[in-house]
Amino acid sequence: MSPKSGVRLxxxxxxxxxxxxxxxxxxxxxLRRLMGDRIFVDSCGLKTLETGDGEAQVDPMALEVMREIGCDLSAHRPKTFDDLDDDSFDVVISLTPEAQHRAVEMARGRAADIEYWPIMDPTLFEGSRESRLQAFRDVRDALAARIAERFGP
Structure with a gap:
């Protein structure tokens, strides 16, 4: 049970x-940090963006701001909906309108809850390195607050 909502996790x-x-x-x-292995958690995108070496990677600023709070994303390899090993999720949380459309298609005919959390894209922020890092921190902190609210402490 989720302590805040009384609803089953x-x-x-x-x-x-x-x-x-x-x-x-x-x-x-x-979410993994909050829940450990009590919930299976995965992530995906609509497509991957390959770097010069032909491999998709996490944005370096995302790596940095997550490292600041003790979360290491260096092993994460971006994948698409089509790359998922399993698509039987109870909850699909879309962070962009485009991903929301794909999530609805994926969940059609299934008993999955589809949620849309409009979270700013920090890569669109321009300015100094420090101000761009702050945009990534703001997104990290907004996600952490939303996750704590949704899934409880």
């Missing part, structure tokens, strides 16, 4: 965004 949660490089891996790591 889901068995499996998926976070989805556009590229699976910033928001969804951050959210996935934050």
């Amino acid at each position: 889901p068995d499996a949660v998926l976070f989805a965004c556009n590229l699976n490089r910033v928001r969804s891996p951050m959210a996935c790591a934050l």
Whole structure:
């Protein structure tokens, strides 16, 4: 049971965004940190963005701000909805409107709760390195607050 809501915790949660490089891996790591292995948590995107070496990776600023709070995302490899090993999630949380549409399609005919959390894309923020890092911190902190509210402490 979730202490805050009195509602049974889901068995499996998926976070989805556009590229699976910033928001969804951050959210996935934050929920794992909160719940440990009590909930299976995964993340994906609509597509992956390959770097010069041909491999998709987490955004370096996302790595840095998550490392600040003791979450290591360095092993995360971005994937798409099509790359998921299993798509039987109890809750799918979309962090972008585009991912929301895909999540609804994926869950059609299933008993999954689909939620949309409109979270700012920090990669769109321009300015100094420190001000861009602050945008990533703000997203991290917004996700952490939303996760704590939704899933309890």
